[in-house]
Amino acid sequence: MENDYNLFKNFYDNLYKNILDGYYKDIDNSLHYNEIRKYLNFIILGIIPAIGIFLILFKRIYLIFIIVFIIFYLFAIYKYTMINYKDQKKKYINKIKYNILDDMITLISGNDTSSILPNSRISLDSFNRCDFFNLEKLFYDGKNYIQTSINNNSIVIGDIELYILQNKYKEEYFYQGDKMFLKSYISFNKKDVFNGIYIGAFSTKKNDSAIQIIPHSFKKNLSNKINNYYKFYDKEIFLENPEFTKKYDVYTNDEIKSRILLNLSMMENINSLDNIIDNNKYIFFKNDSRFSVFIEGYTIEEMLNKNIDSDRNNEVKNIYNLYIEIMKLFQIIQILNQ
Numbered sequence: 001m002e003n004d005y006n007l008f009k010n011f012y013d014n015l016y017k018n019i020l021d022g023y024y025k026d027i028d029n030s031l032h033y034n035e036i037r038k039y040l041n042f043i044i045l046g047i048i049p050a051i052g053i054f055l056i057l058f059k060r061i062y063l064i065f066i067i068v069f070i071i072f073y074l075f076a077i078y079k080y081t082m083i084n085y086k087d088q089k090k091k092y093i094n095k096i097k098y099n100i101l102d103d104m105i106t107l108i109s110g111n112d113t114s115s116i117l118p119n120s121r122i123s124l125d126s127f128n129r130c131d132f133f134n135l136e137k138l139f140y141d142g143k144n145y146i147q148t149s150i151n152n153n154s155i156v157i158g159d160i161e162l163y164i165l166q167n168k169y170k171e172e173y174f175y176q177g178d179k180m181f182l183k184s185y186i187s188f189n190k191k192d193v194f195n196g197i198y199i200g201a202f203s204t205k206k207n208d209s210a211i212q213i214i215p216h217s218f219k220k221n222l223s224n225k226i227n228n229y230y231k232f233y234d235k236e237i238f239l240e241n242p243e244f245t246k247k248y249d250v251y252t253n254d255e256i257k258s259r260i261l262l263n264l265s266m267m268e269n270i271n272s273l274d275n276i277i278d279n280n281k282y283i284f285f286k287n288d289s290r291f292s293v294f295i296e297g298y299t300i301e302e303m304l305n306k307n308i309d310s311d312r313n314n315e316v317k318n319i320y321n322l323y324i325e326i327m328k329l330f331q332i333i334q335i336l337n338q
Helices: 002-031 033-058 063-109 124-128 216-220 242-247 255-261 264-275 300-307 315-336
Strands: 115-117 139-150 153-176 179-202 211-215 235-237 248-252 281-285 290-296
Touching: 002 063, 002 315, 063 115, 063 139, 063 300, 063 315, 124 179, 139 300, 153 300, 153 315, 179 315, 211 216, 216 242, 216 248, 235 255, 242 248, 242 264, 248 255, 264 315, 290 315, 300 315
Parallel strands: none
Antiparallel strands: 115 139, 139 153, 153 179, 179 290, 211 248, 211 281, 235 248, 281 290
8 A cells, every 4th residue: 555655656746746736826827816915905004094194184073984984895895805715716626626536537547538527416317227216205416427437338426415305394473462373384304315426337247137235234224214215126135145144135126147146256246345445335236237336425525525625735645545535436346347
């Protein structure tokens, strides 16, 4: 691991730092923050003693109100300019985050035609292929849609959020004069059902069945109330690998064909995924040769916010961490295709 970091640091020192300097230089050139702040400070701080001298010389008391108004007006301009600057800087930093993400994906995949759409989500068609989450009962949202490929395998990655809106009925009594009235209203509380990342790719293995591989703890904790948020295939199968069966429950529409895919080697591969990312994983194989993986509590958004900042503190280490986090997603695809 240390050797990997040293190799990445050489890449950073010899090439990538110059690219990053160009990204951040665009911020400085576009916003001119220091110049704006310097001139506004000069105007505001310079005008206050000038006003004091003016009042002493001319002693026009009624002008105080006009001058106070001017001071507040200038202060308001100053505050607005600073707030606007911060908003603009945030947008530029966000753009840099996605530039770096794109660079890391290109570095890992060797594909320089990847597409990243921060405000787009995985299509409902792709999402429904897993045939597990009941979108008649759940609301679905997402962001950070990524489309790329590696070794001619088309890959889709994106953050997803599934939630319900709980109705809450409230009643309040209030008085108008000596009369009491009843006011009733309904509020909606958003409750997450699943928040994480989606990975979709083509499988190199022949498969003629639909398989759901669900964390063992998942269904055990389901209550009857929320069980209808999910769809399970009719046949639950029990496999020969004790470690695997301790971690996962398996549902399928064809037991015999599912056992062909879920042989001992595949089960060992799935067990090893915990060595890469320890979060709960939901794995789905479809008979159209695609598979998808849902990883709970693990998102592109969190990776970017955790590792990229405007101060560039520990930059090489943070970008290396982002590189490793993205690499893990590609490793999962590779392992499931072994």
